[in-house]
Amino acid sequence: MPKKTFPQIVSMPLIRVNRCDEIPQRTIGIDNILLEPLSTSPYKNKISASEIKITEGIEPEDKWSSILMQPSSDDEIDKFNENMNHKLKDFQLPIVMKKEPSMLSLRNRRDPQYHGIRAIKPARVVNKAGDRNIHAKNLPExxxxxxxxxxxxxxxxxxxxxxxxxxxxxxxxxxxxxxxxxxxxxxxxxxxxxxxxxxxxxxxxxxxxxxxxxxxxxxxxxxxxxxxxxxxxxxxxxxxxxxxxxxxxxxxxxxxxxxxxxxxxxxxxRPPKYADFKFSKRAVICQRDGKLCLLFRVADFNQSHSIDTKIRAYLFEEQISPEGERIGKGQKRIDLENNGRVFLIWPQTICHFIDEQSPFYDMSAKDLLERRFELVASMTGISRHTGQMCQARSSYLSTEILWGYRFTNIIHYDRKHLQYVMNIDRLDEIIQIDTALCSAKRHEELLREINEILERDTMNSCSFVNQVDEYEEEIENDDDSDGGIHMVR
CATH class of the missing domain: 1.10.287.70 (Helix Hairpins)
Known part of the structure; x- marks a missing residue:
């Protein structure tokens, strides 16, 4: 691959000068330009563009201190060329002007996204394919x-x-x-x-x-x-x-x-390791039955491991002691719906309800963006053909868990062929839904406060109705006690 070079501005004007005071009064400063004479020029040293200044006039000097471009007006250019051709015939200075790299260009050259270097992959315990991303070093024998x-x-x-x-x-x-x-x-x-x-x-x-x-x-x-x-x-x-x-x-x-x-x-x-299983690329957090829950989807394409299928999930997160010591990645098992047992006859959505026993109980949508953890899902099943046990694994980083989404339904009944149809291409399809951005703990507290307010209002309404009924009864009793004599106004 050819090395990238910076754009060059090459100009070959015949600048014939004898004294600097003969240069026209109008001058133009050049920023970020490096002026390099050719090898035929008697001036071998480069002249930095930092010496160029925008001035109304230039005082005469014994040697060159700045290089000035020609005026932009056509009349001034003709006048300038005519004056220079008559006065300066003994010296010519061809100039090659190259653009120096700016700080932004240098920064882009070091950035991997500008020269094809792949970005650093996030650290994972288990790869998406299910392989363990652990290398044992200095293992004896x-x-x-x-x-x-x-x-x-x-x-x-x-x-x-x-x-x-x-x-x-x-x-x-x-x-x-x-x-x-x-x-x-x-x-x-x-x-x-x-x-x-x-x-x-x-x-x-x-x-x-x-x-x-x-x-x-x-x-x-x-x-x-x-x-x-x-x-x-x-x-x-x-x-x-x-x-x-x-x-x-x-x-x-x-x-x-x-x-x-x-x-x-x-x-x-032996059944294949991971060929027949597929996990969804992302996990989602949404509300189900009034509770926040974490969902991911699994499928068995060939239906070869649908006997006694069980799914487990483990949370790997770096732990820090109260003294500030980094203990390392802690492992904690999270509970799944139906204890993780599923009949994998078609793609199943695995649910983890975020309750008081969940490690995500205090996590809000903002905390999900800040926390760094990995959720490892493991599925084991028995092949109905050979009776052998097989296991498949996948993992979800915190950046691969979306808040406020749910999976779409991919199963429908075909009345023409009288059978259920599942669209495997839509296994990873999700839609956005309205979901509370607070944590499950805060969500339960808000629901509890709302219920208390509603109960208090209901009790107040009932007491007011009782007072009205008592007042009406008192009025009726007073009307009956006057012997049928009523005052007419």
Whole structure:
């Protein structure tokens, strides 16, 4: 990628001067300009633009102290050129003017967004794909731990490395036993040949018939371990060492074959880690049943882990002691609706009610913007095809939790085909709704105060009605006590 350069202003005016007082009175200052004479100019030093000033006139000096541009008016330009051509014929000063980088340009050059450097990713405990973002450094006997638990290492590693490992295992066993057979034959004197290439007869039967070189012993080793048996090479009863080594090779070959079949079978029938699961990209906070709740959505596309599905959520947040000590990221489990158990027949919205037991009980919308935490969601299920347990994970940073949104409905019933239809493309679709910006604690306090006010007003209204009823009864009693005589006004 070519290096970025600053824009250059190149000008080649023939400025012919003898005395500075002959320059026109009107001058124009130039800011942020670096004047650099060409190599043919007698002036080798650069003249900084900081020396240029806007003046009404310039006093004569013995040497150049500033460079001034020509006037902008056409008449003044013609007059200036005519005057200079007549008076200055012995000296020409071609000038190259380059624009210096401003502070804003230098700041932009250091900013990653201006030269293609990717911004720093936020710190996460678990990636969005579910992989653990933790690297164990200076772990003692790290390689030995992988070899000690070789079965799980081969199951978890990629296919290419598994195939490469077993290929080396087979070739290593063939070559090793071929070398052992060659040593036994050499010790028995089977490798003594004449100039014509025939074995020298020494009155004994060779250990491996027709094996005259290392290639022959290698082919015998391969045929013995894979049970091919062409009949060209075979051991004799005169060499018990070769028979014993052959038995050991057959046992080791069976062990390698059993390991290949077992590892391959486990890797084939094992459910994929995270391919069939999908979590929503964002979590939301909204009101449900009059309470603030945190929601996120999960889906199982292939319906292969819908048996006994359980979801758990954990909060990771850096803790600080009252003394100001940073303890590290604390882990706290948060409660989910129905204890996290769902029947994942279609995409489910997982709900966490923000109550007194919730770590978000005192968190408002403003606090959500200021706090830094990570919510890790874990889903486990049993494959209905193989009966094996599988787990999927994802995480939500505080910046990935939106306040005042909810998920849209993506399931509807198709009366034409008489079945439910779910739109997977809208799994992450959310809409904005009216939600209180205060915390759940403050929200409950406001509701409690409003209820108290309503109850007090209701009681006052009831007491007023009772007083009115009593007053009317008193009036009726007074009317009955006067013997039917009423005063007429």
């Amino acid at each position: 790290k390689s030995y731990r992988f070899i000690k638990d070789l079965v799980h290492t081969l199951v978890e590693t990629q296919w290419r490395y598994v195939l490469l490992f077993f290929a080396f295992a087979f070739f290593g066993s063939w070559i090793s036993f071929a070398l052992i057979y060659w040593v036994i034959a050499w010790a028995n004197g089977d490798l003594e040949f004449d100039d014509s290439g025939k074995r020298i007869p020494n009155g004994h039967i060779p250990c491996i018939v027709e094996a005259k070189s290392f290639a022959g012993f290698f082919l015998f080793s391969v045929e013995s371990q894979v049970s091919t048996g062409y009949g060209t090479w075979y051991p004799t009863e005169q060499c018990p060492e070769a028979i014993f080594v052959l038995i050991v090779q057959l046992i080791i070959g069976l062990v390698i074959d059993a390991a290949v079949v077992g590892i391959f079978y486990v890797k084939i029938v």
